[in-house]
Amino acid sequence: MSVPPSNRQPLPLPDSSGESAIADFASILAAQAPVALVLLDRQLRIQAASDRWLADSLRTAIPYGLPYLDSLPQPPTEWQAALESCLAGASVESPAAILTALDGQQLWVQWQAQPWRDRTGEISGVILAQQVRRDHPGFTTPWDNIFNTNRQSAEAALQASKRYYQTLAETVPVAIFNTDASGNCIYANQQACILTGLHQRALHGFNWLQAIAAEDRPRVQTEWQDASQSSYLFQSEFRFQRPDGSSRWIYAQARALIEPQRLQLASGYAIACVDVTDRKQFENALRQSEARNRAIVSAIPDLMMRIDGEGYYRDYIGEGDCQVHFARDRIGKHLREILPPDLAAEQLHYIQRALATGEPQVFEAQLTHDGRMYDQEIRIAVSGPDETLVIVRDISDRKQSAAALQRFQQAVESAGDAIVIADLDGRALYCNPAFAQLYRYPSVAALQSGGGLAATFTDADAMLGLFSTVLNGGTWSHEIEQRTCDGQAIQALLRASSIQADTGEIVGFVMLATDISERKANEAKLRQRQNYSTAIVEVQRYLLGDSDRTPDYQPVLEILGTVSQASRIYIFENHHDRSGRLLANYEAEWCAPGVSPDIDDPTLQNLDLAAAVPHWYPCLTSGQIIAEIIAELPSPEREALAAHGVLSILILPIFANGEFFGFIGFDDCETARQWDETDINLLQTVSVAIGLWQERRQTSATLRYRASQDKLLSRLSRQFIDRNLETAIDYALRAAGRFTRCDRTYIRRYSDNHDRLIQTHAWVHQSLAKVATAPLPDEFAVIPACERELQAGRAVAIATPDAWPGTADEHQNLFSADTQALLHVPLIYSGRVVGLIGVEQVRRWRPWTAADERLLRQIGEMIAIAEIRHTAETALRASEARLRQQTQDLETTLRELRRTQAQLVQTEKMSSLGQLVAGVAHEINNPVNFIYGNVDHAQDYTHDLIRLVRLYQQHYQTPVAAIATTCDDIDLEFLIEDLPKLLHSMQVGAERIKSIVASLRNFSRMDEAEM
Structure with a gap:
């Protein structure tokens, strides 16, 4: 009989992997198994049964939860023990037994039972196959009793x-x-x-x-x-x-x-x-699954062993790669007989833990076999009472692969290049930290939500070219501009190549991005620097080509305009007004297309820098560079520059000969530009070049001026030599006035009591005759302030009457006769100030230069020298007359002295000579004795030293380089040969001197005898 599937309602089971597996398998067996199957749990209760079992048992529904033995009529008592042994892991076959069915029929019943294990290997119950036969010999059927009833009862029953x-x-x-x-x-x-x-x-x-x-x-x-x-x-x-x-x-x-x-x-x-x-x-399906399972088991590289709780091998399953761990002849042996002691102890520890806890144990170990180290993964699961299933897998390759993969992953994670892996649709699958840092995407999800890899491209053609290349299996590499998550543009070197499966199919691609923004910026800076360098060379070639021409800044500004990307470039030159204020003139200008010029703005001429740019003025005069954003400036600089449309400015001061000459300015009227330090340094060379150009011009002008001065001084020198003093002085004053382009020159000398200045010489320009000017007085009061300067040897230079800080009387005394500017230089005779030489400007104020002061000083020195020489010549002529008279008197006296001397000389001659000879002999005798007494010893010492040198030459024939060089320099052999001769000559000379001394002594004694 068969039970309809709709009547089958399985009993809910506890949530465990083993019982779930039982339920799944039982549901299949119940519908399809052609044999009577029963699944029992560990309490031997019915959990599932096949339709065949229901038919054999004459049941219409499975008695879920009913103990199996209770479902049978009077089962043998030994069946309980047999089933419990099956729960311990044994396979059991029951002896045949005759039981009475529900309908009273006697049945021949026999079954086979196997333990049922879950996925972890733990015994979850028993699977029992039951065989029932009704035709066994000796069975009787209740139909035999029918013939013993009466016919009527039989028909009713029928x-x-x-x-x-x-x-x-x-x-x-x-x-x-x-x-x-x-x-x-x-x-x-x-x-x-x-x-x-x-x-x-x-x-x-x-x-x-x-x-x-x-x-x-x-x-x-x-x-x-x-x-x-x-x-x-x-x-x-x-x-x-x-x-x-x-x-x-x-x-x-x-x-x-x-x-x-x-x-x-x-x-x-x-x-x-x-x-x-x-x-x-x-x-x-079961056959196919079984075939697959057999193939899987045969392909599994694991070794499976049954080991009891004491550590003895019972059996093994499989032919894995871990045969170093087990061999067939090791069944029945202990772990300590097979494995190293430490590994055996560790494995036994995990076996006992698995038996104690019932939980699988997993650990890794290393085993050395034939000189090779094996990494193994060992899994231990309880497979029966006091028995475990030990699964050993060789994971050496996996360990090596994992280590290599970890190294590769670490290399990718720590790579400086951005790396992204994507599928064929361009969806990112992985991004390393460098990619997240470069493109500002914190994760792959953020990249995908932000538009994917396509969002990083600014050039669609480049993206299409990359995809086309990698989809065809090629490699793509280009330097392109890309975009970060926040929209910032970056320069990147992209390299992309396809990823192929083992079949050769392209499944994706990997892209590497190197941030070359800094390199590109440096290249741009380098190109800019090269452009600057080229421009600077052109500027310097122009400026330094001819220092004598009239200044023309326009070519310089045009060159700078092409490289600086400024909107307006201009140059201011400084000068001082008569009050000494520093003013600046707008000398030259270059403007980019569309920028209004300011060259015709009258407010930019004679610009008072201290008032116009009070915050910048001290910076410029001290040589500091100004690089500012106009909106950040204080007043009045901000308002003044904003009126000209300037957004940012760069000002480079120009210095010539250590003086603040002017400045060159760069305006940006399009952006609030932050001036790069490199650009500033390069442009500063232009301001330096302009300063050098001005220095050359000033130096050239100074040299020409000095050459003219030297010619003038040379002519004046000849005048002072060839002409009389007064004429030469007048000529010198006239020449000085014309050379300095002054209106008046004069010489004033101190009075005897030094309280007045008396004008002794003067020259006035002939053009003053046409101008109504007051005549100069002959005497002038001494002004203390000027007096102190002159006595200290310093000049008094006043460019304008307003610059004089003294009193009104002093001012009246100094600037009488319409004087507008004056220069006084002390006139010094023999280190003493005796007056002054001065020049004056009547028609306009004038700043005096060092060249003007130098010329007056040199003329004053010439006048002083000429007057000193004139005085000396006058005194010399008087002295010569006196000397001639004295000479005549001396000649007479000399003749008388000569006669007297002739008499005295003869008398004293011999006496003096004797004393002289005795003294000379005495003075010579002492050093001669010293020399003579030491010559013999010197000869002995010399012979000893020469002998020592010969021994050194004999035993050390190859001296060091320094000794050999010195020997060659002093000519050692010549010294050895000549030194004894020298000493011998000294001895001979000393003997001759001794002989001379003896003769002198004899001469002196003869003189004494005569006297």
């Missing part, structure tokens, strides 16, 4: 039985056919109609054997004939062809209907068919 079986035939989910002896259908229940797809009337006379699939029909007919001839129960599985062309797998059982009168002939057949299509499909 009718009741007929009704019962008819109802049962219509309600069971099994197709039931009743055929005649030829196999033509006489009766079919409702389930048979469902199975065949035919109406009950169509089934009448239907020969079911003809509906069997052609490929199965010969086999089924043979099985049918064999069963008919041997009177066995026909059992077969075959495919049944339905009228709609579909086929179903059928499990059929048939038995011949034997009439009591004709025991050898079958009057018909009773056939029960069950649709087992689902079971066949399950079996087919």
